[in-house]
Amino acid sequence: xxxxxxxxxxxxxxxxxxxxxxxxxxxxxxxxxxxxxxxxxxxxxxxxxxxxxxxxxxxxxxxxxxxxxxxxxxxxxxxxxxxxxxxxxxxxxxxxxxxxxxxxxxxxxxxxxxxxxxxxxxxxxxxxxxxxxxxxxxxxxxxxxxxxxxxxxxxxxxxxxxxxxxxxxxxxxxxxxxxxxxxxxxxxxxxxxxxxxxxxxxxxxxxxxxxxxxxxxxxxxxxxxxxxxxxxxxxxxxxxxxxxxxxxxxxxxxxxxxxxxxxxxxxxxxxxxxxxxxxxxxxxxxxxxxxxxxxxxxxxxxxxxxxxxxxxxxxxxxxxxxxxxxxxxxxxxxxxxxxxxxxxxxxxxxxxxxxxxxxxx
DNA sequence: GAATCGTGGGC
DNA sequence: TGCCCAAGATT
Numbered sequence: 001x002x003x004x005x006x007x008x009x010x011x012x013x014x015x016x017x018x019x020x021x022x023x024x025x026x027x028x029x030x031x032x033x034x035x036x037x038x039x040x041x042x043x044x045x046x047x048x049x050x051x052x053x054x055x056x057x058x059x060x061x062x063x064x065x066x067x068x069x070x071x072x073x074x075x076x077x078x079x080x081x082x083x084x085x086x087x088x089x090x091x092x093x094x095x096x097x098x099x100x101x102x103x104x105x106x107x108x109x110x111x112x113x114x115x116x117x118x119x120x121x122x123x124x125x126x127x128x129x130x131x132x133x134x135x136x137x138x139x140x141x142x143x144x145x146x147x148x149x150x151x152x153x154x155x156x157x158x159x160x161x162x163x164x165x166x167x168x169x170x171x172x173x174x175x176x177x178x179x180x181x182x183x184x185x186x187x188x189x190x191x192x193x194x195x196x197x198x199x200x201x202x203x204x205x206x207x208x209x210x211x212x213x214x215x216x217x218x219x220x221x222x223x224x225x226x227x228x229x230x231x232x233x234x235x236x237x238x239x240x241x242x243x244x245x246x247x248x249x250x251x252x253x254x255x256x257x258x259x260x261x262x263x264x265x266x267x268x269x270x271x272x273x274x275x276x277x278x279x280x281x282x283x284x285x286x287x288x289x290x291x292x293x294x295x296x297x298x299x300x301x302x303x304x305x306x307x308x309x310x311x312x313x314x315x316x317x318x319x320x321x322x323x324x325x326x327x328x329x330x331x332x333x334x335x336x337x338x339x340x341x342x343x344x345x346x347x348x349x350x351x352x353x354x355x356x357x358x359x360x361x
Numbered sequence: 362g363a364a365t366c367g368t369g370g371g372c
Numbered sequence: 373t374g375c376c377c378a379a380g381a382t383t
Contacts, residue, residue, distance in 0.1 A: 094369095
């Protein structure tokens with residue numbers, strides 16, 4: 001048994017993983033499966049790039065539900081580049097991390113304008129594009145262009161941390177894990193290998209209760225040999241999230257329209273539409289009335305709690321009906337409250353006002 | 362290296 | 373319910 005372990009090489013590990021992938025690859029709409037790939041089929045680099053950006057910190061199940069809309073609406077990078085930013089942001093609403101949508105648009109424009117619509121095929125050039133970091137550049141290079149890049153996402157980190165029982169907690173442990181990834185990345189089928197690692201992490205080597213019984217690498221996995229693969233990857237403990245408070249204002253016109261405003265182009269929810277709000281602070285609820293978008297008979301419609309990545313938000317929702325559609329400020333507009341494309345926290349706040357009886361013409 | 366930046370689902 | 377987590381990038 002131990003003699004077998006000693007004989008394992010990066011090459012044999014890659015070969016075993018690829019054999020597993022041939023039999024168990026996930027069927028994903030942006031993917032060319034292993035069989036078609038062996039016949040010479042290659043994915044559209046635009047589709048690979050779009051899916052990879054959507055997948056950043058986002059589950060495949062969520063991307064499945066939203067990817068088709070983007071591809072149908074903007075089938076090529078030129079089409080996406082020609083779209084107004086506000087439309088792209090609207091299509092992205094609810095997906096979170098809205099800098100991704102801003103960068104997506106900027107990247108499409110750069111590729112269309114500077115490169116005639118052709119994505120670069122090297123990690124270095126890909127890395128220079130907006131919203132394309134180390135992981136995404138490697139993923140596109142490997143999956144779209146079969147470059148032997150070390151593709152290291154959260155799945156791969158978990159698989160390799162277990163396979164080699166990496167004791168250094170993340171994020172410091174990323175260096176050692178990356179070294180393992182670079183040693184493993186094969187020159188044969190690098191794109192399939194990258195996707196195989198991620199599929200293994202998503203389906204077998206899961207964060208909790210990994211299915212070691214069906215893992216093609218279980219007999220060489222040091223974490224499993226040591227008895228507790230769930231311990232890996234080790235992580236530094238994280239601190240508590242602060243709570244911020246604020247107020248949101250839903251002003252309705254007699255015809256049911258609601259006043260929305262476009263948020264500043266950078267920062268939290270940057271560039272997205274939302275209800276006017278007071279500043280969000282950690283030190284109690286400052287007088288919200290000063291932040292209201294108009295003088296009106298404001299009624300407290302309820303509260304919304306929302307968990308962001310690094311803080312919690314308690315939002316008091318106020319609603320009122322104005323006598324008419326007042327002239328919106330430069331960053332404001334009147335919209336249909338039912339169909340407006342909003343970030344989830346803003347959708348929750350607006351729906352709270354509607355649930356209190358506002359906004360029905 | 363540490364902060365910032367969303368959201369939905371699972372347990 | 374609260375916490376963890378997911379195909380990370382940017383500053």
